[in-house]
Amino acid sequence: MKFMGVQEFAQRALANLKMVHNAIIASCTHQTFQANKLRQEEPEFTIGSKLYLSTQNLALPKGRARKLMPKFIGPYEITDVHAATSNYTLELPQELKDRRILPTFHVSLLR
Template sequence: SATGKAPFEVTRLYLPRMGVEPDKSKNEAAGNMAKDMKSVLDKTCKALFKTAEQMKGRAEHRRSKAPDYKVGDLVWLDTDHLKLKDRQSRKLTKKWIGPYRIKEVKPNAVELELPKRMRVVPTVNISRVKPFKGPLPGQRVDRPGPVVVTQEGEEEFEVEQVVDARLKRGKLEFLVLWKGYGDKDRTWEPEAHLENS
């Protein structure tokens, strides 16, 4: 359909004979009708092509241009398609996480410096990231703090201090101040999360 010719005609430069071709009509009205039908078909094809080009132009005009990312830029990462280990519910998970630094820029994708504990492919389409322009008021930013890399190659955050303890549903939890983070970033962690601390 792109060439307007049959594959046989493209490779052999002629159309094969079927062996039952009708004789050319000597009736002038039949010839005129065939010409008119071909003319209508050609005009319709041109109109459809013109309409498709106009629709493409309008769509490209409305489409917002992706930001020009550079190596070292910070970006937010969309969590919609991520399989995060600690995700309990898709609805309750943050829509954007980060910021993460860009390690490499490709034509339609960026490679991010992601923590190994995330276990996701670091190369993502540019539609799944957005520029980091600083946190919104009241928004907590997941800053990477000092980490220890275990023999298995996993990252673990260092505990600076255990501030408090409590029993929750019969299980012991600790209020942890993480090394490299402030007081507002303290979290309650179950005993199992602090095995190597």
């Protein structure tokens, strides 16, 4: 009966490690490709356009039920565009500013 030497064992272990590493990278690439197939193209808005804002993450005024609130409020005018991060700055009314709501929102919250 022949036993593997230490060198042979180390070489085989390194070869297996490289093979597993390549399989993980291929799997990540495939998953990214499949996930990106379902993504929609981002709509492009320009400064001065009017958009509706989702109330999904906004804090409610005291004593109001979320199910009775509108899903979108607005329209509000775009004052700045951050294309790299898909964020837009809106001109919010004083009522929302008083509630300390920041004016920059991701495109997924706009319509």
